[in-house]
Amino acid sequence: MLIRKLKYYDVRKLCDGQLCYDFSYAVSFLNDERVKTALGVKNLKFISCSETVYRAMSNDWMKNLEVDIPSLLEDGIRMLVYAGEEDLICNWLGNSRWVHAMKWSGQKGFKSATTVKFVVDGAAAGDLTTHEALSFLKIYKAGHMVPMDQPKAALQMLKAWMGGKLAS
Structure with missing residues (x-):
């Protein structure tokens, strides 16, 4: 077999x-x-x-780099953490949990921020949470390689984030 x-x-x-x-x-x-x-x-x-x-x-490899991220956010450096909902090895729930648990001045605001639909071509393609410089995006129907699984969503995500318009 x-x-x-x-x-x-x-x-x-x-x-x-x-x-x-x-x-x-x-x-x-x-x-x-x-x-x-x-x-x-x-x-x-x-x-x-x-x-x-x-x-x-x-x-x-397997180094906790999350401890360095808060100082970047405090300096106003925008950060996008994204994950495909079907990825097991870097799963969206684990990523969401460390992002929400991360200690920084905007943590309380991020935890209470409204999660909105990330829309591509008129259809929901993910869930987006943003507060100040930090955004977290779960992409639907995607694994580890989001651009291979959801190329339109990945391109829109990248263009919007690079243009400072992901949260709008």
Whole structure:
């Protein structure tokens, strides 16, 4: 009997491939000579999972970085924490809990802020809570790779956040 692994990045799906996602389109796109020229990285080759980068970041693995975030919020640096509702490994509930429990001057306001629907093309695509510089967004029908699962929602989220209009 063939046993396929449940994808812990998206509990709705079975794992397919080394990283449980097909990155071939992104690899092809980012290695296109025109794209590399536009990005100013003509002499580099993009790979979806770099062992060199992984090793360089291993000191940050499972480190509680939440302790550094409050000072960034106090300085007015906007922060968006988002999660797909179907992601098990970085689940939305755990992310929501640490965001709500984080000690900062706006914590009380964030905890009492109204959660509103994040709407894409006239339909609810997630739940958004915002207070001052902090926003938390749960994206519906998405796993770990929100842009792969909900590309329109991911693009709208990114554009709105970068433009300072996510909460409006």
